Amino acid sequence: MKLATWNVNSLRVRLPHVLDWLAAQRPDVLCLQETKLEDIAFPFVELEAAGYRAVHAGQRTYNGVAILARDELADVTRGIADFDDPQQRVIAATVGGVSGVRVVCAYFPNGQSIDSDKYQYKLKWLAALSAWLKQELARHPDLLLLGDFNVAPEDRDVHDPAAWKGQVLCSEPEREAFRRLLTLGMADAFRLFEQPEKSYTWWDYRMMAYRRNNGLRIDHILLASGLVPRCRACSIDCAPRKLERPSDHAPVLVELA
DNA sequence: ATGGCTGCTTTGAGCAGA
Numbered sequence: 001m002k003l004a005t006w007n008v009n010s011l012r013v014r015l016p017h018v019l020d021w022l023a024a025q026r027p028d029v030l031c032l033q034e035t036k037l038e039d040i041a042f043p044f045v046e047l048e049a050a051g052y053r054a055v056h057a058g059q060r061t062y063n064g065v066a067i068l069a070r071d072e073l074a075d076v077t078r079g080i081a082d083f084d085d086p087q088q089r090v091i092a093a094t095v096g097g098v099s100g101v102r103v104v105c106a107y108f109p110n111g112q113s114i115d116s117d118k119y120q121y122k123l124k125w126l127a128a129l130s131a132w133l134k135q136e137l138a139r140h141p142d143l144l145l146l147g148d149f150n151v152a153p154e155d156r157d158v159h160d161p162a163a164w165k166g167q168v169l170c171s172e173p174e175r176e177a178f179r180r181l182l183t184l185g186m187a188d189a190f191r192l193f194e195q196p197e198k199s200y201t202w203w204d205y206r207m208m209a210y211r212r213n214n215g216l217r218i219d220h221i222l223l224a225s226g227l228v229p230r231c232r233a234c235s236i237d238c239a240p241r242k243l244e245r246p247s248d249h250a251p252v253l254v255e256l257a
Numbered sequence: 258a259t260g261g262c263t264g265c266t267t268t269g270a271g272c273a274g275a
Contacts, residue, residue, distance in 0.1 A: 205262035
């Protein structure tokens with residue numbers, strides 16, 4: 001089973017890239033973030049023609065998350081339970097029937113800068129996510145959390161750790177929140193394997209950052225402990241970042257036996 | 258060098274992203 005996550009930075013603009021990528025990779029599941037679409041504008045028809053069902057928690061202009069799957073998507077939930085939030089950042093579904101996995105697709109807040117109200121919202125959101133996932137892991141032992149975490153967990157996930165030290169995406173409270181997710185009983189799938197040095201999933205559009213590999217690893221796939229023995233591979237696919245008019249994020253993939 | 262791109266917005270300068 002192949003699952004992936006990709007922040008597409010507007011599905012309206014990126015739909016051709018998504019369709020090409022689905023055709024090339026044929027993942028069983030693809031989680032999308034930043035669709036920036038209302039549900040009524042979501043391209044269900046085009047995706048169905050490509051062989052994918054979809055569920056979407058949409059919103060105009062900002063945020064918006066979706067799960068695409070070749071098989072049925074069951075028990076769909078939107079948002080974090082007991083956390084009132086108009087921003088559409090979380091959608092979850094069970095894929096693969098009775099023996100299926102629970103897929104949680106999330107677009108974590110960016111936080112803007114550590115002195116911003118948005119940063120305080122990010123920390124509250126992270127705390128609410130942890131509390132909710134603790135319950136969800138008890139309910140669904142075969143859970144995966146995939147998405148744009150907007151957190152670079154360690155200095156090796158940052159092209160210039162000195163410049164980013166203490167900044168939003170790298171600050172210690174954010175990294176603590178990331179580690180807290182691991183202590184709930186999850187593993188960073190990417191770090192289960194040997195990986196190339198300077199592996200990143202996001203590069204700024206400016207200053208030729210991609211060409212210089214000035215990036216951050218902020219898109220992640222966490223696996224519940226019980227899934228770890230089934231994990232065969234995890235990688236970042238940089239091919240879409242090289243295309244014309246790319247998303248600033250690259251997809252991350254995981255393979256489960 | 259505090260910008261540099263990109264996408265979006267009651268269309269055009271400003272916000273947000275990361």
